Amino acid sequence: MPASDDHHAALDRRPGPFDTLTGVLGGLFVGHCLAAVARFGIADALDDTPRTAEELAEATGVNPEALGRVLRLLAAHGVFAADSDRFTHTGASRMLRSDHPQSWRDFAATFGSESTVKRLAYFDYSLQTGLPVTNKLNPDGFFAILDSDPEAGRVFDAAMASKARIQVASVLAAYDFSDCGTIADIGGGQGHLLQAVVDAAERTTGILFDLPPVIERAAEIASDRLTLQPGDFFKDPLPACDTYMLMDVIHDWDVERATAILAAVRKAAPPHARLLLVESVIPDDPGPDWSKAMDIVMLIHTGGRQRTRGEHESLLHTCGFRLKRVIATASDVSIIEAACA
Ligand SMILES: C[S@@+](CC[C@H](N)C(=O)[O-])C[C@H]1O[C@@H](n2cnc3c(N)ncnc32)[C@H](O)[C@@H]1O
Structure with missing residues (x-):
């Protein structure tokens, strides 16, 4: 009996180079759909009852036909699940809800924001120069934009x-902060990591250090055990503390400026102080890893980079620190523990 067309089709469907290309290029649009769904609050509109695209579109003010197509694509990648004409949540789509304890909604949404998409339009500039697109569009730098535009800063x-959110939980589970004394969170943003550490380790106290407008927006977290210090780590002295934490700060900067920040920490640090860099570490494994995507995000936005263990070690060494250990966590970040050399 001759083989059926289906049989030939099945043989031809073995993944090959073309599938590699379509998978990677299609990812551009999968990510964009994810960011759009986060911005429009589609996951918030879906509870435990399966809903049609029409119902979700009505609740969120988007086009039902377009939303159905967007959700079909996302569901093919495990974000939402499609069940005939209805959609339900998966673990991943639940993380896009605003009320999820580890909600990624506001972070995912920024990947499709107007400013991100505008930078992507100038991607060639970064590829040709190795410099961030921000240099071309906003020569004062990424953080100066946030300084001068309160709404952009808030977002x-x-x-x-x-x-x-997911990083903080994973860091607390992986590290014992009980003997960290006074901890400065340098570039600590709204103090989410520091507040969680101080809450978890009752003998610790915290100092949140960040740019003045950021500290102003964090005013409500100040307490007996958590003080706020506005400042610029390139210009102002840092506080003397027992422990310094920097989460996703060093990755924002090129080697020259990353060195300046760590040198400022070393200058302020008493000899017994410990340094905890909370960052993703690019693995030796050549396979896909979120850190390799974030490395490109850093390339175009700030001119920073994700680093390998060796790159972290050499940076620390240059700035007068000795890398002691790298502790993996359950999220994308590791804790790089260092002591004064
Ligand atoms: C990528 S965010 C990380 C925030 C926080 N550590 C986290 O991981 O969620 C970098 C932080 O560095 C702060 N920052 C940037 N330039 C700074 C400067 N010159 N002095 C102090 N803080 C700065 C930013 O305001 C921002 O809060």
Whole structure:
């Protein structure tokens, strides 16, 4: 009996180079759909009852036909699940709800924001120069934009708090902060990590250090055990503390400026102080890893980079620190523990 067309089709469907290309290029639009769904609060409109695209579109003010197509694509990648003409949540789509304890909504939304999309339009500039697109569009730098535009600053702070939710839980589970004494969180944003550490380790106290407008927006977290210190780590002295934490700060900067920040920490640090860099570490494994995507995000936005263990070690060494250990956590970040050399 001759083989059926289906049989030939099945043989031809073995993944090959073309599938590699379509998978990677299609990812551009999968990510964009994810960011749009986060911005429009689609996951918030879906509870435990399966809903049609029409119902979700009516609740969120988008086009039902377009939303159905967007959700079909996302569901093919495990964000939402499609069940005939209805959609339900998966673990991943639940993380896009605003009320999820580890909500990634505000972080995911920024990947499709007007400013991000505008930078992507100038991607070639970064590829040709190795410099961030921000240099071309906003020569004063990424953080100066947030300084001068309060709404942009608020959106960024919310994105960082959202990004950090899963990281903070994973850091607390992986590290014992009980003997960390006074801890400075340098570039600590809204203080989400520091507040959680101080709450978890009752003998610790905290100092949140960040740019003045950021600290102003964090005013309500000040307490007996958590003080706020506005300042610029390139210009102002840092506080003397037992422990310094920097989460996703060093990755914002090129080697010259990352060195300046760590040198400022070393200058302020008493000899017994410990340093905890909370960052993703690019693995030796050549396979896909979120850190390699975030490395490109850093390339175009701030001119920073994600680093390998060796790159972290060499940076620390240059700035007068000795890397002691790298502790993996259950999220994308590791804790890079260092002592004064
Ligand atoms: C990528 S965010 C990380 C925030 C927080 N540590 C987290 O992981 O959620 C970088 C932080 O560095 C702060 N920052 C940038 N430039 C700074 C400067 N010159 N002095 C002090 N803080 C700065 C930003 O305001 C922002 O809060």
